Amino acid sequence: MGAKYIPEPFRIKMVETIKMLTREERKQKIAEAKYNMFNLRGEDVYIDLLTDSGTNAMSQEQWAGVIRGDEAYAGGSSYFKLVEAAQDIFGYKYIQPVHQGRAAEKVMFGILLGQDKYSISNTHFDTTRAHVEATGARAIDCVVEVAKDPAKRAPFKGNMDVEKLESLIKEYGDNKVGLVVMTITNNSAGGQPVSVQNVRETAAICKNHGIKLCIDAARYAENAYFVKEREEGYSDKSIKEIVKEMFGYADMFTMSAKKDTIVNMGGLIGVKDDEKLFQACKERTILFEGFITYGGLSGRDLESLAIGLYEGLDENYLKYRIGQMKYLASRLDEAGITYQSPVGGHGVFVDAKAMLPQIPFYEFPAQALAIELYIEAGIRSCDIGSYMMGNDPDTGKQIKSEFEFTRLAIPRRVYTQSHFDVMADALISIKERASEIHGYRITWEPAVLRHFQASLEPVEI
Template identity: 45%
Template sequence: MLPKRDSWAEPYKIKMVELLKMTTPEQRKKALTEAGYNTFLLKSEDVYIDLLTDSGTSAMSDEQWSGMMRGDEAYAGSKNYYNLENAVSEVYGYQYLVPTHQGRGAENILSQIMIKPGDIVPGNMYFTTTRLHQELSGGIFHDVIIDEAHDPESEYQFKGNIDLNKVEKLVQEYGVEKIPYICVAVTVNLAGGQPVSMQNLKELRKYTEEKGIKIMLDMTRIAENAYFIQQHEEGYRLKTIAEIVKEICSYTDGATFSGKKDALVNIGGFLALNDWDKFEEARNLVVVYEGLHTYGGLAGRDMEAMAIGIYESVQDAHMKARIGQVIYLGNKMKEFGIPIVKPIGGHGIFVDAKQFLPHISQDDFPAQTLAAEIYLDAGIRTMERGIVSAGRKATGENYYPKLELVRFTIPRRVYTQAHMDVIAESTARVYERRNDIKGLKMVYEPKYLRFFQAKFEKL
């Protein structure tokens, strides 16, 4: 009798390949030095396996490429806009759509129409661009995620959950009139791709309805969050990803969306709303910042590909394979004793740089250092998610996040299981020589979102 297995396999076959450049250690050292030890500043051609981000790096399907050929590039009223509008309504349930060039375009417009100077914006852990847009509009971000999210060793399944006691404390201190909305991310990127439970969303919705507070969703990886609910939350095992996604959205008042993640496209996003008056404000502003309200900075072909990708993203077989590949890499990392954020999240593996390099202080950028060392070993590009990403307070002081992580982000439908083996083995080699690794010092720091362009030198 065969053993019972629950293996994942890709629900597609490969029709085309892109050849990769193989580099020598000397070439990688030169490239990294020229990039100031910042993996964002490396040239793509110098990278073997690119795990910098899953944003805009996925492989599109034959249906999406076919859709690109059906692009209606009319300046106003493109048929692709209406196809996208129908997809958002059918899959997510929102009434009104404002397309944007990507997610941060939606964040900018949402912040401008909802936030006044001095407002308090609670959220389940900050995200870099989201918090910056809130701050540029005069808002003050407050983290209301549960404490388990800041503990990489905690095995709690839904570490993205909102702590309602923290929300109530803010309401008591500032009053509901100072809280324009609560920002809920699914999944939570900087916590390690950790999901939010449906029960937590239901409880938050009940609370906010009583208080008269809006819930705005960062739904960039909502299908991944739905998978974790399906697998781990009571009462959802027999529901489809599509059904769970729509239920998540039903407990919110609107959402920002980067189509470059779940929707499997290279560019695109939107702001979705249920309030007509806010929609009117948003579609007026999108003309100023992005483009006409029926294209929002996107070509018709990009809107068509995103509409198709939305439907593909909620297919159960696709999501099982997508998360399955991440879990496979995470388990390989654990076999080698590499400290990672637990439980394994949705869009990548997050290595705990504090545990990996305990001899390097946070002021010497351990996660930035580790990302550089991983590139040097085998040409694998990852990214820092720690003190560099956290940035500075208005006073000029550094934020010191509890989590100091290196993110191994897996693009969708791009790499094979063999690539995952190479990644784990390379990281294990770096782990073996961890005690010889020295930290970095920052020699250039831009004003905003420093992790994109900062430069470093070895200590």
């Protein structure tokens, strides 16, 4: 018996019309997009699972906040509401808004990283890796080994491999490791959670070597929900209590607020108590984002973000949110389709390598599956695999990813059970003809973050 769909803890007050193109039209559209999901027009997509970043449905309280937003250039009331909310939730003294997560990385990483430095993470996501490399540093991933087997179930597959972390620091030297980044949940590893114990152990290693620990906090609330469900000693704690403890072990955080704070635009930097570091952050924010009390955001964005920080912690909402993933995963279990299991917090990461074993990593099986999903049912998803990883910055050779996932990232408060059944049915149909599917080659690519812009073509057999 599969998982029961969790009823939505809200009523729908406004709808957006979407349309389904014919199969022939979808084939034409993806070819015109040069087989790049980012090149598709949104209006030509039926169910959009490209990302859960900024694609959320805001609440009536957030929309009311949009009207109340204070648009003062300096010192607006919406800024202070946001700072006070973030200080309350995370327990950090210093909070800086920015326009999104990659802006937070640009501000922070330029201070702590540089030529011949290293950043070590449980897994760097694409933009995080790019910002590390943009400073001249190198990004090293250090996720636990169990994460590399999608079919194997473990409660915290997003964890840092602490023994490997210790050996990497000794290999590179304390003075060469500019930063350790703990991504919660671990996006590239399948939206998998990180335990409080693992954060605590990682923090102890960092403190022993005099290295700053930064939390990539995009999906902090979903991670806390998994801790409450799975980690001994936390079942009776509130989500807010779990969040405050986890963040208490780190020195700073960067956040794309476009995920767990359920807004369409926004980001945050948090610094626990290092005034000198925060002053450097403020200087770079003014340089790249605008004045510190708006940080590249309008007052209405700041207001809705302050409200969303609390809404994202609601346990009834989180139960529904994670329940959607469990429902889709149960449909895939019944069909024998492998995904990163147990299912993560913000999407289902289908194991394209298992479904399409005939396609080698350099012909991008996860991208091939994403293309087939669009052709099959108008579903836009994305590659989290070798296509996204790109080329080695030193050798220029294609990197072979540890994973070949096609990510179905689920926007918050947007899709219903019927949409999830369309997703499952499409994957089941594709599985039945999987042996007929071929790979893709790149015909053009930019130097940085190629998957956003590259052109592809089918590999002729």
